[in-house]
Amino acid sequence: MPLSASLSSRLRLPLIAAPMFLVSGPALVKAACRGGVIGSFPTANCRTSEELEAWLDDLQDDLARTADATGRSPAPFCPNLIVHRSNPRLTDDLASVLRHKTEVVITSVGSPEPVLKPLKDAGCLVLADVASVRHAEKAVAAGVDGLVLLTAGAGGQTGWANPFAFTRAVRAFWKGIVVMAGGMADGHAVAAAEALGCDLAYMGTKFIATQESMAKDAYKAMLVRSRLDDVLLTRAFTGLETNMLRPSIEAAGLDPANLPSRGAIDIAKDINAAARERPDARRWKDIWSAGHAVSGVSGVPSVAELIERTAAEYAAARRSMQLVET
Known part of the structure; x- marks a missing residue:
């Protein structure tokens, strides 16, 4: 397995609590890391670069205290840098990440190349979001350490590929x-x-419906009520293929069957505070995303409870695989 022994020893599960726009905050990230799961968050969830500094300070302090109290290093936290040219804060956010010597970083919505050298020079493990084999090949050529394969089941901005085929196609050229x-x-x-050849998995939707997430209570309740058939793939709200919840679209007074091909507001680009607070943006704040895993959301547990349950399921699956092998 390409993961280093030092990182693997800190993980209870080969899992990343996925970075989710306006959902992943310090409470969720800290709880995930304490539970032995990599906790990630988009740096755009901080309204300013100064707020990002405060988040990073808080995360580092909390995890250091956890290590002192338990005698065991928790899993690392992982900022997600939006590297698209429309992100006006990329330079400042990158500088903050470098100052804090972050162990792992995810890059998304564009090529990782502009930020790769400084991150690698700082000893950071760089994972790049990719949605096609061509994008994976380009990220590998740029020098990333890992690839996050966005498959058709991902919530928010998603991929189109079948996860089985995508993983094996990438494993044909990437170790x-x-x-x-x-x-x-x-x-x-x-x-x-893991059996397909992945080293880690992203779990997003189920972490939205946890007590520590920044999601609204109504959003969490809608996830509990929803199932896979309530997830709609559309370009209407971001201009990109995005999995959204039909009930939230209907609650906004829109017909999911008659959405525009592209919405007036590009959520992927509205990453600064001024854009989020525009009066014409308010309508979109309660249109929520979810992945195909939404059928598995049955309640709103704490992050610790979710990890405990997932660890038990993972152990049971591993035992079943071992029985088949013997």
Whole structure:
């Protein structure tokens, strides 16, 4: 497995709590890391670069205290840098990440090349979101350490590829870290991803419906009520293929069957505070995303409870695989 022994020893599960826009905050990230799962968050969830500094300070301090109290290093936290040219804060956010000597970083919405050298020079493990084999090949050529495969089941901005075919196509030319994103409904799915040749899995939707997430209570309740058939793939709100919840679209007074091909507001680009607070943006704040794993959301547990349950499922799946092998 390409993961280093020092990193693997700190993980209870080969899992990343996925970075989720306006959902992943310090409470969720810290709880995930304490539970032995990599906790990630988009740096765009901080309204300013100064707020990002405060988040990073808080995360480092909390995890250091956890290590002192338990005698065991928790899993690392992982900022997600939006590297698209429309992100006006990329330079400042990158500088903050480098100052804090972050162990792992995810890059998304564009080529990782502009940030790769400084991150690698700082000893950071760089994982790049990719949605096609061509994008994977370009990221590998740029020098990333790992690939996050966005498959058709991912919530928010998603991929189109079948996870089985995508993983095997990438493994044909890449021996580095592979992370599967999309459809991680439980520990059985995590074990299946590992059996396919992945080193880690992303779990997003189920972490939205936890007590520590920044999601609104109504959003969490809608996830509990929803199932896979309530997930709609559309370009209407971001201009990119995005998995969204039909009930939230209907609640906004829109007909999911008659959405524009592209919405007036590009959520992927509205990453600064001024854009989020525009009056014409408010309508979109309660249109929520979810992945295909939504059918697995049955309640709103704490992050610790979710990890405990997922770990038990993962262990059961691994035992089943071993029985088949013998």
